[in-house]
Amino acid sequence: MMTRVLAAMMALMLSVSAGLAQNGPLRIEITEGVIEPVPFAAPAFVAETAGAGEWGQRIAQVVADDLVGTGLFRQIGQQAFISQVTSFQSPVAYADWKAINAQALITGAVQTDGAGNLVVKFRVYDVFAGGELGAGLQFAGTTEGWRRMAHKVADAVYSRITGEGGYFDSRVVFVSEAGPKDDRRKRLGIMDYDGANVQYLTDSRALVLAPRFSPTGDRVLYTSYESGFPRIKVLDIGSVQSRTLEQGDATMSFAPRFAPDGRSVVYSLTTGGNTDLYKLDLGSGATTRLTSAPGIETAPSYAPDGSRIVFESDRSGTQQLYIMPAGGGEAQRISFGDGRYGTPVWSPRGDLIAFTKQSKGRFHIGVMRVDGSEERLLTASFLDEGPTWAPNGRVIMFARETQGAQGTSSLYSVDVSGRNLKRVRTPDGASDPSWSPLQ
Amino acid sequence: MTPIKALILGAATLSIAACTNPNRFDNEVDLSATRAAPAVDPASLGPAPNTPEYFQQTVGDRVLFEVDQSTLTAQGRAILDAQAAWLTTNSDYVAIIEGHADEQGTREYNLALGARRSNAVKEYLVSKGISDSRLRVVSYGKERPIEICSEEACYAKNRRAVTIISGGLTS
Numbered sequence: 257m258m259t260r261v262l263a264a265m266m267a268l269m270l271s272v273s274a275g276l277a278q279n280g281p282l283r284i285e286i287t288e289g290v291i292e293p294v295p296f297a298a299p300a301f302v303a304e305t306a307g308a309g310e311w312g313q314r315i316a317q318v319v320a321d322d323l324v325g326t327g328l329f330r331q332i333g334q335q336a337f338i339s340q341v342t343s344f345q346s347p348v349a350y351a352d353w354k355a356i357n358a359q360a361l362i363t364g365a366v367q368t369d370g371a372g373n374l375v376v377k378f379r380v381y382d383v384f385a386g387g388e389l390g391a392g393l394q395f396a397g398t399t400e401g402w403r404r405m406a407h408k409v410a411d412a413v414y415s416r417i418t419g420e421g422g423y424f425d426s427r428v429v430f431v432s433e434a435g436p437k438d439d440r441r442k443r444l445g446i447m448d449y450d451g452a453n454v455q456y457l458t459d460s461r462a463l464v465l466a467p468r469f470s471p472t473g474d475r476v477l478y479t480s481y482e483s484g485f486p487r488i489k490v491l492d493i494g495s496v497q498s499r500t501l502e503q504g505d506a507t508m509s510f511a512p513r514f515a516p517d518g519r520s521v522v523y524s525l526t527t528g529g530n531t532d533l534y535k536l537d538l539g540s541g542a543t544t545r546l547t548s549a550p551g552i553e554t555a556p557s558y559a560p561d562g563s564r565i566v567f568e569s570d571r572s573g574t575q576q577l578y579i580m581p582a583g584g585g586e587a588q589r590i591s592f593g594d595g596r597y598g599t600p601v602w603s604p605r606g607d608l609i610a611f612t613k614q615s616k617g618r619f620h621i622g623v624m625r626v627d628g629s630e631e632r633l634l635t636a637s638f639l640d641e642g643p644t645w646a647p648n649g650r651v652i653m654f655a656r657e658t659q660g661a662q663g664t665s666s667l668y669s670v671d672v673s674g675r676n677l678k679r680v681r682t683p684d685g686a687s688d689p690s691w692s693p694l695q
Numbered sequence: 696m697t698p699i700k701a702l703i704l705g706a707a708t709l710s711i712a713a714c715t716n717p718n719r720f721d722n723e724v725d726l727s728a729t730r731a732a733p734a735v736d737p738a739s740l741g742p743a744p745n746t747p748e749y750f751q752q753t754v755g756d757r758v759l760f761e762v763d764q765s766t767l768t769a770q771g772r773a774i775l776d777a778q779a780a781w782l783t784t785n786s787d788y789v790a791i792i793e794g795h796a797d798e799q800g801t802r803e804y805n806l807a808l809g810a811r812r813s814n815a816v817k818e819y820l821v822s823k824g825i826s827d828s829r830l831r832v833v834s835y836g837k838e839r840p841i842e843i844c845s846e847e848a849c850y851a852k853n854r855r856a857v858t859i860i861s862g863g864l865t866s
Contacts, residue, residue: 436843437840437843438839438840438841438842438843440838442838463835463838465802465803465806465838466802466803484833485833486806486833486834507810507813507814507832507833507834508806508810508833508834510803510806511803511806524803524807526807526810526834528814528818529765529810529811529812529813529814529815529818531807531810552804552807552808552811554803554804554806554807555801555803555804568801568804570804574763575801575804598800598801598803598804599801599802599803612801614799614800614801617799638845639798639799641801641802642801642802657798659845660843660844660845661843661844661845663843663845687802688802
């Protein structure tokens with residue numbers, strides 16, 4: 257469904273605003289510590305055809321929700337507006353927006369036809385500089401894909417104001433959980449990054465664990481107990497068809513992740529009690545053993561350039577993080593703090609490793625530089641685990657399980673700065689999130 | 696848990712079928728003895744020694760582990776000695792050894808830890824003369840706790856390897 261929308265969607269320049277795109281004073285540096293959210297106004301997008309009004313309302317709301325959800329922006333309610341925006345082309349009454357302290361103004365317009373096509377255009381204004389921030393943009397798609405178009409608008413606004421890549425037009429694959437701890441049923445779910453449009457990719461008959469997106473977002477790797485034993489599988493999201501990648505004599509295969517080129521998979525294979533990392537070429541089916549220590553080597557993650565792999569190993573006696581060349585070879589330990597370190601995930605920007613840390617009976621999500629320096633813990637709870645990066649490397653999603661017999665698992669997100677911790681809504685319990693690339 | 700129950704039921708049916716043939720004479724004696732002493736309720740006798748139920752309830756189907764360990768304890772080895780003796784006597788049966796971990800650990804590490812535990816049990820049974828071909832191992836990591844409190848009393852019971860007896864070799 258989404259691929260059709262994607263194919264139908266195109267962006268084109270509406271116009272180049274007078275004075276060219278300017279980076280005025282409206283700028284958020286999101287690497288800074290405490291940030292006062294930037295107030296913005298996003299009036300309902302103007303309906304330019306009959307029947308488009310509903311879409312104009314909904315799209316403006318999703319754009320606003322995306323921005324507010326970052327913790328970097330604050331929406332000014334419509335009741336405060338002095339001016340109304342009734343035409344996309346009319347000049348902006350800057351004084352009226354300044355008067356209500358709207359630092360950013362987002363205006364837009366929508367057109368629909370009888371055939372389900374939807375056109376969305378928008379402009380971003382730096383109210384206090386009195387000019388447009390970047391040029392107007394137009395997206396064409398279908399009403400079915402209206403949320404994606406709204407996310408694309410929000411991504412553009414976010415990028416123009418922060419200078420960072422966006423992440424709203426993205427999806428998350430996860431494990432949906434139902435039932436009590438001693439009878440938990442799990443199936444693969446996929447949804448928009450904000451929890452909308454949940455669909456299920458497997459049923460609950462076989463236990464499934466730890467899905468991971470392909471670099472192009474079209475396939476998912478995961479571990480399934482379909483055969484009674486854990487085996488790695490790949491699933492095509494469009495057709496919802498899956499196949500088992502490895503079914504040898506080993507005890508189990510698990511923890512599969514794609515290489516950045518999408519052509520091979522690194523995973524764990526357990527023989528007897530020993531777990532090592534292997535690489536599987538998806539084209540030829542050939543496997544290469546990457547580690548040979550007697551310990552547990554698992555939870556691999558490629559560097560974005562494909563040159564190295566970070567993974568966890570207990571070869572020192574406890575779970576710690578190591579980096580080795582992508583083809584195997586000598587590994588360097590990078591974690592040296594108190595406690596145990598697992599589930600390392602390389603940032604899409606290449607600069608940081610996110611991990612799960614266990615220390616003194618608590619679990620943390622944290623980040624460190626690739627050389628192990630500047631470790632920072634972002635969360636603390638009874639059980640936080642399994643970080644995954646937003647496509648822009650600025651936000652991390654993870655699973656949090658609550659304590660006790662009634663404990664359930666939910667998804668949370670947190671900024672890489674540790675700010676803006678919040679729950680991601682899912683219909684049931686959820687764990688093992690994996691964030692897609694920007695679509 | 697449903698697949699495990701299904702396995703046990705299946706195995707019980709097989710074992711009954713297995714005893715009626717070679718042990719026909721013994722069975723007849725048992726039946727007449729029961730008739731001669733109606734005061735004894737047959738249900739109170741418990742499962743017959745050659746059944747998976749007996750293995751589970753009387754021999755002991757599980758061993759427990761310390762935190763983050765897969766080393767067998769003295770108590771664990773004693774249970775496995777009894778398991779090995781039972782498996783030696785009841786050579787028609789095969790077993791799947793399930794390794795489990797408590798919830799204090801990351802998912803994939805716990806899968807590997809569960810595999811270490813089930814493998815430790817398998818290696819011990821093999822060292823006691825049980826054929827490698829009769830034993831399979833599987834790990835559930837922290838996915839299948841039997842006790843659900845978040846305290847050591849529950850964790851201790853969840854850090855386990857369970858030997859599940861299933862269908863005979865000839866089945």
